[in-house]
Amino acid sequence: MAEHPDCALVRRGYTAFASGDMEALGALMTKDVVHHVPGNNPLSGHHKGLDAVLQLYRRLGEETSGTMQVLLEAVMADGRGHAMSVHTARADRGDHGLEIRHGLFFTIVGGKITDIDECTEDIDEEDRFWG
Template sequence: MAEHPDCALVRRGYEAFAQGDLDTLATLFTADVTHHVPGESLIAGHHKGREAVLQLYRRMAEETRGTFRIELQRVMADGRGHVISVHKAYGDRRDRGIEMMNGIFFTIVGGKVSDLDECVKDIDVMNEFWAA
């Protein structure tokens, strides 16, 4: 059975993120895409608009000196424009490291990602890792 197109879209996004290919990521997002990052840290908040989301990803790479990476574990679609992904995040920043399971709830509109709502296994660990 072929993979659902919404899952394939999210999988392409993960592959582009892993390669640092922001040009490809930009083509997968709507112009008004929003990435919601939970917590209270320098990356937390509602990053609205394609350029703001790409800037978030640039900042994550800069803050971790390129060590931040994710390993996609699962992708599941509901067939109504929603996808849930589960991934493991790794990175080093200053004197801290992180290795944690996370997930993202995606909304797909017109074959593009319009919303990413991130969930994390341990918000305190994430806040500490990304502390200002």
């Protein structure tokens, strides 16, 4: 069975993120992409526009001194321009460690990501780690 193109797009994004290839990652998104981060911490909020989203991803690496790892578990598509991913994120920040599952909900238009809604299994833990 061939993978749905929206799932393949999301997988390419995870591969680019894992290698720190912001140019390749940016090429998968529209200029007006928005990434919504839950919680109440310095990374929370609506990161609007390609530059802001890529800066968010760079900051994840900077804040964790390059220890951020994202292990993709699954990608699913609805065939109508939406895809979902589930992954486990691992990182260290100072003397704090984090290992937590996330879900991302993608909106895809014209073969590019236009919106990313992020969910976490433990918002309080996220806030403690990033706060």
